[in-house]
Amino acid sequence: MMRIRSRGSLAWRGPLCAALLALSLAACADKGPSRYQGYAEADLVFVGPDEAGRVTRLDVDEGDRVKKGQPLFEVDADLQQADVDSAAASLEQAKAQLADLQASAQRPQEIEVLQASKRRAEAALELSRIELGRQQDLYDKKVGSKAALDTAQATFDQNKAALDEINKQIEVGRMGSRDAQIGAAQKAVDAAQASLEAAKTRLARRKLAAPADGSVETVYFRPGELVPVGRPVLALLPPDLIKMRFFVPEPDLNRFKLGTRVQMSCDGCGGGVAATVSYIAEDSEYTPPVIYSLDERSKLVFVLEAKPDEPLKLRPGQPITVEIAP
Structure with a gap:
């Protein structure tokens, strides 16, 4: 001053x-x-x-x-040094949150992999559906066993659940809010960085030199x-x-x-x-x-x-x- x-x-x-x-x-x-x-x-x-x-x-x-x-x-400068330490900790926290969001975000290539997995799951579900129908027909005719019917039913249910899971993963990967969350996290990092620089400036001004x-x-x-x-x-x-x-x-x-x-x-x-x-x-x-x-x-x-x-x-x-x- x-x-x-x-x-x-x-x-x-x-x-x-x-x-x-x-x-x-x-x-x-x-x-x-x-x-x-x-x-x-x-x-x-x-x-x-x-x-x-x-x-x-x-x-x-x-x-x-x-x-x-x-x-x-x-x-x-005790108070100003404490402000610097607090701002540095807030910056590290904001960076960690940003890194977590960036790591969990689905890239376009990952969506393509999920699409391939979906097609495979759909094929497996269709095959299990046919097998379940065949085992049900055999059981109704007193030719097939109850165990074989139960196995076919379980396979069908498992493949159906796998397809549902993949559909959910694709849905999450395509969520528009993911980019918004990452943008907000980046702004939080920028704000924390600015707060740290301001705290460092206040600390530096506790030592005055000749103008x-x-x-x-x-x-x-x-x-x-x-x-x-x-x-x-x-x-x-x-x-x-x-x-x-x-x-x-x-x-x-x-x-x-x-x-x-x-x-x-x-x-x-x-x-x-x-x-x-x-x-x-x-x-x-x-x-x-x-x-x-x-x-x-x-x-x-x-x-x-x-x-x-x-x-x-x-x-x-x-x-x-x-x-x-x-």
């Missing part, structure tokens, strides 16, 4: 932001309209489990730099602590989510467009950082009330953002000065 939240902007939207805007306008008055004040801002990536659980292992700490795919932490290169800014839960649903275990700061946010008076706005190259300077930046304008606010903002002049108070400023070429030189909340690159 990952969420992204902006860092650095909330702390500067109050009195401190007002002071920055005041400095911006003062700088414009003293040094011309080419220098603008602002601050560095960043979007944090919050990393946490999909389900509640207790942290069992923490592989990083605040301030650590991590690479994409590097293990971050692990949450207890991108970055630095660990804050650790909220440590081993032994219970993480509620929807809460992150740590906050990660990827360098590509660091940006510059600065303020431009309305008269100077036409100097900027998306893609404009700017140069940023700040304390400890070591020569400044080049950047590209990536956002220009559509709506203006009034200068803050800390500026008491009626003329200054009526001025409007626009918020701009720029992506730095070297984001690691900046820290969220750091004051910066921006000017258009020559």
Whole structure:
């Protein structure tokens, strides 16, 4: 589970932001309209489990730099492992039921064999019928024995039963419901397989890795602590989510467009950082009330953002000065 939240902007939207805007306008008055004040801002990536659980292992700490795919932490997975075992057992059961139905289904070749057996049984029944009639006639004429008549009758009954059995086998083999049962069993196997894959995915997500290169800014839960649903275990700061946010008076706005190259300077930046304008606010903002002049108070400023070429030189909340690159 990952969420992204902006860092650095909330702390500067109050009195401190007002002071920055005041400095911006003062700088414009003293040094011309080419220098603008602002601050560095960043979007944090919050990393946490999909389900509640207790942290069992923490592989990083605040301030650590991590690479994409590097293990971050692990949450207890007893319930998820039990779900995997249960899903695996259900899959094996569904496969066994499918195999049983497939084994008992009659193939067309087997039906042909039964048809041949039926013809043989019909011939045997007809022969036994003739023999039974002959023995009955002899017995009626006091020529044949009762034992011979009984044997002929038993043979006839046996052949008749054999023919009935074969007819039933052919009927069962031709049942249309057999294919439907096999199809339903196959779907049950597919559903059990999907449940197993879902259970394995839930189990795998109990071990979280870094979604991108970055630095660990804050650790909220440590081993032994219970993480509620929807809460992150740590906050990660990827360098590509660091940006510059600065303020431009309305008269100077036409100097900027998306893609404009700017140069940023700040304390400890070591020569400044080049950047590209990536956002220009559509709506203006009034200068803050800390500026008491009626003329200054009526001025409007626009918020701009720029992506730095070297984001690691900046820290969220750091004051910066921006000017258009020559």
